[in-house]
Amino acid sequence: MSAIGPSKSQYAQVADLLRERIESGVYAPGSALPSEPVLADELGVSRPTVNLALRNLRTAGLVKVKRGSGTFVRKIPRIYRDASKRYNNAYRDKGIGPADVEVKDLGHKPHTDIEISKVQAAERVAKHLDIAEGSDVLRRRRKLHADDEPTQIADSYYPWALAKDTRLAEPDTGQGGSYARLHEINRGPVRFSEDIVVRLATDDESSELQLDGPLPVIDLAHTAYDESGVPIAVTFHTMPSHLWKLHYEWDDTSTEKGKK
Amino acid sequence: MSAIGPSKSQYAQVADLLRERIESGVYAPGSALPSEPVLADELGVSRPTVNLALRNLRTAGLVKVKRGSGTFVRKIPRIYRDASKRYNNAYRDKGIGPADVEVKDLGHKPHTDIEISKVQAAERVAKHLDIAEGSDVLRRRRKLHADDEPTQIADSYYPWALAKDTRLAEPDTGQGGSYARLHEINRGPVRFSEDIVVRLATDDESSELQLDGPLPVIDLAHTAYDESGVPIAVTFHTMPSHLWKLHYEWDDTSTEKGKK
DNA sequence: CAGTGGTCTAGACCACCAC
DNA sequence: TGGTGGTCTAGACCACTGC
Numbered sequence: 001m002s003a004i005g006p007s008k009s010q011y012a013q014v015a016d017l018l019r020e021r022i023e024s025g026v027y028a029p030g031s032a033l034p035s036e037p038v039l040a041d042e043l044g045v046s047r048p049t050v051n052l053a054l055r056n057l058r059t060a061g062l063v064k065v066k067r068g069s070g071t072f073v074r075k076i077p078r079i080y081r082d083a084s085k086r087y088n089n090a091y092r093d094k095g096i097g098p099a100d101v102e103v104k105d106l107g108h109k110p111h112t113d114i115e116i117s118k119v120q121a122a123e124r125v126a127k128h129l130d131i132a133e134g135s136d137v138l139r140r141r142r143k144l145h146a147d148d149e150p151t152q153i154a155d156s157y158y159p160w161a162l163a164k165d166t167r168l169a170e171p172d173t174g175q176g177g178s179y180a181r182l183h184e185i186n187r188g189p190v191r192f193s194e195d196i197v198v199r200l201a202t203d204d205e206s207s208e209l210q211l212d213g214p215l216p217v218i219d220l221a222h223t224a225y226d227e228s229g230v231p232i233a234v235t236f237h238t239m240p241s242h243l244w245k246l247h248y249e250w251d252d253t254s255t256e257k258g259k260k
Numbered sequence: 261m262s263a264i265g266p267s268k269s270q271y272a273q274v275a276d277l278l279r280e281r282i283e284s285g286v287y288a289p290g291s292a293l294p295s296e297p298v299l300a301d302e303l304g305v306s307r308p309t310v311n312l313a314l315r316n317l318r319t320a321g322l323v324k325v326k327r328g329s330g331t332f333v334r335k336i337p338r339i340y341r342d343a344s345k346r347y348n349n350a351y352r353d354k355g356i357g358p359a360d361v362e363v364k365d366l367g368h369k370p371h372t373d374i375e376i377s378k379v380q381a382a383e384r385v386a387k388h389l390d391i392a393e394g395s396d397v398l399r400r401r402r403k404l405h406a407d408d409e410p411t412q413i414a415d416s417y418y419p420w421a422l423a424k425d426t427r428l429a430e431p432d433t434g435q436g437g438s439y440a441r442l443h444e445i446n447r448g449p450v451r452f453s454e455d456i457v458v459r460l461a462t463d464d465e466s467s468e469l470q471l472d473g474p475l476p477v478i479d480l481a482h483t484a485y486d487e488s489g490v491p492i493a494v495t496f497h498t499m500p501s502h503l504w505k506l507h508y509e510w511d512d513t514s515t516e517k518g519k520k
Numbered sequence: 521c522a523g524t525g526g527t528c529t530a531g532a533c534c535a536c537c538a539c
Numbered sequence: 540t541g542g543t544g545g546t547c548t549a550g551a552c553c554a555c556t557g558c
Contacts, residue, residue, distance in 0.1 A: 010546080036525065065525065066555095067526080069524065070556090071525075083510075197338070295542075305529090311544075325543090329538075329544085330544080528550105530549100533545100534547100538541095539542105
């Protein structure tokens with residue numbers, strides 16, 4: 001026993017200690033922490049106690065465990081997602097997907113797996129697209145990576161009637177991305193809405209996003225509307241919450257009227 | 261031993277089982293779960309295993325523990341926060357704070373603790389207000405409740421020069437809230453930005469928000485700008501993530517130019 | 521094969537609550 | 540005072556990794 005006082009649970013104290021060491025650089029990003037038995041010895045607690053402390057740091061996204069190999073300090077800083085900017089024309093004209101921009105900005109190598117299919121709209125999809133449940137929709141499901149680490153799942157749906165004559169069904173939607181294609185047929189999005197909820201990852205999500213355990217994820221539903229206010233696309237983003245920082249910016253449109 | 265198979269850790273299976281029972285109403289909202297020893301017996305696992313499973317449900321916000329008394333199913337549904345609407349004139353004219361609107365909408369009784377002081381701007385505050393660290397600022401720190409349950413901490417800062425001649429330093433800022441007062445001196449906010457990060461609650465936050473343990477919280481920094489683009493107020497919201505659902509809505513302002 | 525984390529147990533002590 | 544959850548331990552077995 002050594003650096004541990006009373007008044008607080010031991011595992012919490014161990015967690016605090018380890019957090020300090022990580023933040024102060026004693027355990028450098030990417031490096032391995034001492035093994036649980038070693039830490040237990042050093043701190044005079046049992047291994048399950050150390051394990052519980054580490055469970056905390058995992059949930060916080062501070063460390064990542066590689067089974068059979070060790071516990072490592074996370075490197076990747078949060079990815080910055082500017083909702084107002086990522087969908088506008090300026091980006092579209094760059095001919096690059098918004099998600100890739102964000103990852104590249106951080107100096108990481110982006111990489112995307114795509115899966116495209118024609119499916120029947122599930123309840124959630126139908127609700128956001130304001131169509132009947134079971135309607136035909138085009139699904140574009142992407143898993144995005146930074147340096148081969150999964151950063152998010154983005155699951156997009158387009159009404160089939162809209163998508164069937166476009167390049168949306170091809171893996172590469174071309175210059176400017178899918179929204180640019182919709183603009184070409186005069187159904188381009190001009191208004192967006194997003195709903196955000198934080199919840200624990202399901203088991204499937206955990207394994208797909210390579211999370212160690214049921215970590216909190218940001219569940220973000222992004223809906224795009226054309227000039228008539230008709231929803232033309234919805235994307236469900238599942239993002240490990242410790243990887244992201246979200247940003248929004250908007251004008252108080254009621255101010256125009258409100259001002260003298 | 262009974263309803264538990266192999267292939268998955270026992271505590272995860274116990275967590276799944278309890279989650280099912282909660283969602284299906286076997287354990288009704290507000291009611292207590294069977295005690296840990298009882299569950300351990302029923303499921304043929306040890307108590308620490310049950311405890312670990314419950315730790316999971318707590319993190320998910322599904323249950324709340326009252327020490328010495330029992331583990332209870334949470335009741336309060338998520339509070340809906342519409343960022344685009346809550347700050348606009350329409351609401352201001354109602355003469356009611358946006359936070360209270362949200363809580364009332366759910367049929368709960370709102371309640372706010374306020375603490376007002378003149379302080380020196382910390383780094384984070386200074387950065388958002390674009391002023392020098394250590395400058396005088398007015399601080400309005402509120403803790404908001406729904407039915408006596410804390411729902412968020414909202415910590416607001418205003419440049420002292422702006423606030424000193426207004427009602428901002430009084431607990432009740434009057435009809436339309438603080439932004440209405442700023443409008444009266446022609447420094448009303450017309451543009452907003454928000455930065456969102458999800459992290460684990462600190463110990464202080466945990467106890468203040470009455471969370472059982474270091475649960476994930478939404479850390480939301482809301483900045484308001486006047487017509488000249490000068491930041492006039494920043495509020496840091498700390499919201500238990502399981503209590504909230506956030507909503508944003510905006511136009512693609514670049515579309516106007518982009519269209520032919 | 522040795523080392524790592526994942527998990528589990530039986531039993532224990534404690535603080536807190538309600539009666 | 541008895542029940543509840545919070546925590547802790549010593550020891551154990553397992554699966555996975557890397558040599």
